[in-house]
Amino acid sequence: MPSFDIVSKTDLAEVDNALDGVRREIGTRFDFKGSKVTLEHKEAAITIIADDEMKLRQVQELVRGYFVRRKLDPKALDFADSERASGNTVRQVVTVKQGIDRELAKSVVKAVKDSKLKVQTAIQGDELRITGKKRDDLQAAMNVVRGLEVDRPVQFINFRD
Structure with missing residues (x-):
């Protein structure tokens, strides 16, 4: 029959490639000059740390855009609520749905x-x-x-x- x-399923190697592209763009953009923005990827979780909510939203849009460029579906991302982190920064955990x-x-x-x-x-x-x-x-x-x-x-x- x-x-x-x-x-x-989401290819985690492509997720790494998309996040590398986001990191490169953050390093070259003028509006991120001098700001502390980091992206960490561990298994199915991505942790975004940014200076404030505005930069966090910009990083979210970059991540969605690079997912589309790498032919990954941005619906696989589950953005949790942002929380305060040390040093007046904002942290957000994004899970990749599998x-x-x-x-x-x-x-x-x-x-x-x-x-x-x-x-x-x-x-x-x-x-x-x-x-x-x-x-x-x-x-x-x-x-x-x-x-x-x-x-x-x-x-x-x-x-x-």
Whole structure:
């Protein structure tokens, strides 16, 4: 039976490349001259430290822009609330979303079932598998999932006939 998997993965090497581009641009921009702005990346968390809220917002926009340039979806970024840090600076933790959580999986399953397609959906950890008898039904299920407004990027992998 034909099947495919729905996943949500972000390439962390590309995230590093995007953050390197942001660091280079911060080093060359005049409005960041003399300010203390740092970006740290550890696993799925990015920590931004800036002098004030205005510079923090500018760094956020730079990060989003460089994600788009590196062909990463900025919806994968989850910006937490900013907090005061030592030395009159502002710190913000940004998490890079990986995997499909339970609530999103349930909403995708519900949308596929409501579309009345002849496919079966199964939640497998942080992935979703959709199987059906016809390739056309699977492609229609892909279009249903693409039409959903989800808070993270989704990819379709392992399409098997």
